[in-house]
Amino acid sequence: MLEQLDKIIGGRPVSIPGPTPGRTDTIGRHKIYRRKEPHKSPWKPSLERSPNLVDRVLWRTLCDLANAKASWPLFLYGPVGTGKTCAALAFLDQAAGGGLYATVNDLVDWMLHHYESQSRWDWMESAGLMVIDELGTRTREVDVEYQAIKGAADAREHSPTIWVSNLRSEGIAGLYDERIYSRICCGTWYELKGNDRRFSP
Ligand SMILES: Nc1ncnc2c1ncn2[C@@H]1O[C@H](COP(=O)(O)OP(=O)(O)OP(=O)(O)O)[C@@H](O)[C@H]1O
Ligand SMILES: [Mg+2]
Numbered sequence: 001m002l003e004q005l006d007k008i009i010g011g012r013p014v015s016i017p018g019p020t021p022g023r024t025d026t027i028g029r030h031k032i033y034r035r036k037e038p039h040k041s042p043w044k045p046s047l048e049r050s051p052n053l054v055d056r057v058l059w060r061t062l063c064d065l066a067n068a069k070a071s072w073p074l075f076l077y078g079p080v081g082t083g084k085t086c087a088a089l090a091f092l093d094q095a096a097g098g099g100l101y102a103t104v105n106d107l108v109d110w111m112l113h114h115y116e117s118q119s120r121w122d123w124m125e126s127a128g129l130m131v132i133d134e135l136g137t138r139t140r141e142v143d144v145e146y147q148a149i150k151g152a153a154d155a156r157e158h159s160p161t162i163w164v165s166n167l168r169s170e171g172i173a174g175l176y177d178e179r180i181y182s183r184i185c186c187g188t189w190y191e192l193k194g195n196d197r198r199f200s201p
Contacts, residue, residue, distance in 0.1 A: 028071035028158035028187050032129055033096045041093045043101035043131075049086040051094065061190050062091045065160070071187040073161040077168055081196030088131040088162045095160075097128025104132065107148035108139045121155040129160040135184070136167040136175055146176060153183035 051059065064070045076084050092099040100123075102110075124130065132152060139145045163184045165172065168191075173181035 028073070029068040030072060030158075030160050031068045032066040032160055034066075034094050035096045039093060041089065041099055041101070043092065043099075044085070044089060047086065047089065049090040049093070051090045053083070054087040054090055055083065055192060055194075058087055058190055058192060059091075061188065062087075065188060066095070072158060073156065073163055073184060073187040075163050075165070075169065075172075075185050075187065075189045076192060077165045077189070078192035078194075079196070080166060081198045082192040082194045083197055084164045084192050085133055087192070088133065088164055091162070092129060092131055095129045098126065100124065100127040100130040102130075102132055102152075103134040104137065104145060104149060105134065105139050107132070107152055108141050108145050111144050111148045111151070112141065121151055124152060124155040125159070129162075130156055131162045131164065132156075133164040135163055135165040136171060138175070146180070149176065149180055150183070153180065157183060158187070 054062075058076075061070065062074070065072060065074055076088065078084055089101065092101060130152075132149075135149070167175065169181065169185045169189065172184060
């Protein structure tokens with residue numbers, strides 16, 4: 001039997017936003033199970049990431065999400081270099097059930113090359129967990145970027161997804177619009193604070 005992620009980490013839920021008004025609080029709650037064998041996922045292989053170096057409260061929040069105690073998606077935001085990408089990948093490395101990682105730029109590239117495909121979002125819908133990184137860093141293809149984010153957000157609505165950004169939620173609403181904000185910010189939020197760990201690990 002697969003172990004749940006929190007069996008190895010433990011901890012109690014801390015600072016998880018309450019249910020959004022107007023929604024039942026079970027929407028978007030999906031369990032994620034831990035891989036049996038340690039595994040480094042193929043995404044960003046050169047980036048070293050350890051679960052032990054992830055902010056403890058963030059890790060507990062991820063475990064709560066994995067145990068269906070909080071609602072997906074996770075909107076993970078904070079200043080440059082605070083460890084957002086490493087945290088998301090460390091979690092993805094441990095998750096069973098098929099994981100995907102893409103930056104918004106990757107999604108834009110992919111849209112530009114596969115725009116005609118009818119089933120272009122199917123593979124994304126079937127992933128057990130998806131990390132979408134660098135939201136808000138604006139590519140040159142503004143219209144395609146909007147469609148890529150909207151398509152991904154629709155494909156992953158209420159599914160286990162981690163959206164990573166340097167922008168706060170109001171920045172997302174301002175840069176894109178309320179439709180994107182609604183899809184990305186309807187679950188759990190976590191602000192990762194601190195110094196740029198590239199300078200002071
Ligand atoms: N869990 C971790 N394991 C190992 N190293 C880490 C971890 N978290 C942070 N670091 C260190 O901090 C650096 C910055 O982390 P990361 O790239 O995740 O930041 P970020 O918040 O995604 O930054 P940006 O906003 O620029 O994308 C990493 O290159 C690594 O050296
Ligand atoms: Mg990053």
